[in-house]
Amino acid sequence: MRKAEFDENVLKSFLHQAKIATLEELKRILGTEVAVTVFRKLKDLGYLSSYSHRGKYYTLKKIPRFDQAGLWSHRSVWFSKHGNLLDTIVVLVNSSLAGYLASELEDVLHVVVNQPVLTLLERALIAREKVSGLYLYCSSDPILRKQQMAVREGQNQESGFRVLGNEIIPDELKAAIILFFCLLNEKQKRLYAGLESMKLGHGGDSKIAGLLGVDTHTVAKGRTELFGEEVDLTRIRKDGGGRPTIEKKLRKSSKKLQS
Numbered sequence: 001m002r003k004a005e006f007d008e009n010v011l012k013s014f015l016h017q018a019k020i021a022t023l024e025e026l027k028r029i030l031g032t033e034v035a036v037t038v039f040r041k042l043k044d045l046g047y048l049s050s051y052s053h054r055g056k057y058y059t060l061k062k063i064p065r066f067d068q069a070g071l072w073s074h075r076s077v078w079f080s081k082h083g084n085l086l087d088t089i090v091v092l093v094n095s096s097l098a099g100y101l102a103s104e105l106e107d108v109l110h111v112v113v114n115q116p117v118l119t120l121l122e123r124a125l126i127a128r129e130k131v132s133g134l135y136l137y138c139s140s141d142p143i144l145r146k147q148q149m150a151v152r153e154g155q156n157q158e159s160g161f162r163v164l165g166n167e168i169i170p171d172e173l174k175a176a177i178i179l180f181f182c183l184l185n186e187k188q189k190r191l192y193a194g195l196e197s198m199k200l201g202h203g204g205d206s207k208i209a210g211l212l213g214v215d216t217h218t219v220a221k222g223r224t225e226l227f228g229e230e231v232d233l234t235r236i237r238k239d240g241g242g243r244p245t246i247e248k249k250l251r252k253s254s255k256k257l258q259s
Contacts, residue, residue, distance in 0.1 A: 006030050008041040012060065019074045020050070020057045051085040052078040052111050069108060078110055085109070085116050086125075089137075093126045098152040099138035099145075181212050189214070194222025 007030075014029045015021060021029075026038045042058060050057040057077045064072035069092065070081040080088040092108065093100055105113045117137055120126045127140045131152050138148040181189060193212055197204035197219050205223065209216040 006032060006037060006041060008044055011038075011041050012045055015045075015058075015060050015063065019063055020059045020077055020079075022056055023058070026058065048079050048081075049084070050077050051080050051083075051088055051109075052076075055084065071109070073110070076110075085111065085113075086120060089113065089116055089120060090125050093137050094139045094141075094144070096138075096148065098155055099129075099131075099136040099148040101134055101136060105137065178212065190218055190222035191226055192222070193219040194224070194226050197223045198226065 011026060011030055014026075018025075023035060023038060026042070027033060027035065030038055030041065032038065042060075046061040047058050048061055048064070049055045050059075057079075059074070059079060064079055064081070066072045066081050070088070072079050072081075082088040082091040088109065089105065092105065100108075102113055102117060105117070117126065117128075121128055124140055127138050127145050129136050129138060129145065129149055131149055136149065136152055138145045181192065184192060189212075193208050193214055197208045200207055205216045205219040208214075209219050212219075
């Protein structure tokens, strides 16, 4: 019995027009119910499977116009010249100057990466380090990993990010914190600064002083008061301390006019 022959040019023509297709669509176009037949023809033509949508879409290698990251999409289906999702993450992480946060990987890849990065960690194909309270995915090579962490820490400082407690604070939140700080009275400012310094531990006084624009001695005093439970809840300032109230200023001006 003569084997059925299938024309791969039909498959090639369809994919150049449709750009991407599922296995079921390709079987229908080729006129076969056998998946192996489709993959044999795809292999001869040179193909890629999508890293999104669980790899259910296919295209020819000559069709995509990859971006700088080696990625390409059509109808929200994503392909990579590096291979599947795991291979792509490894390439991206190793070629990055500053590693990747999970959220950054998802922004680039347009897919959820929680489980893939855990799989790669288990296989020791990438590494994970904590930088500014967040997990940074970086190279498994210790020398390259050290360089990536150094660049990341430098970027955090240059971009206006500051560390408060265990969180990275962007410019918008930093501005809100400073605004709130300005609304406090003098003692509250000192105590708040001392509290945040205690959260940071060693070096906290200078970091908080730089963030809030106060003297390190003020931060240290607030921390000491909190730590030593020396806070007098009934008094904000010493008697006679602080700026004169508007009423006092008005009375003083009135007396001058009368005299």
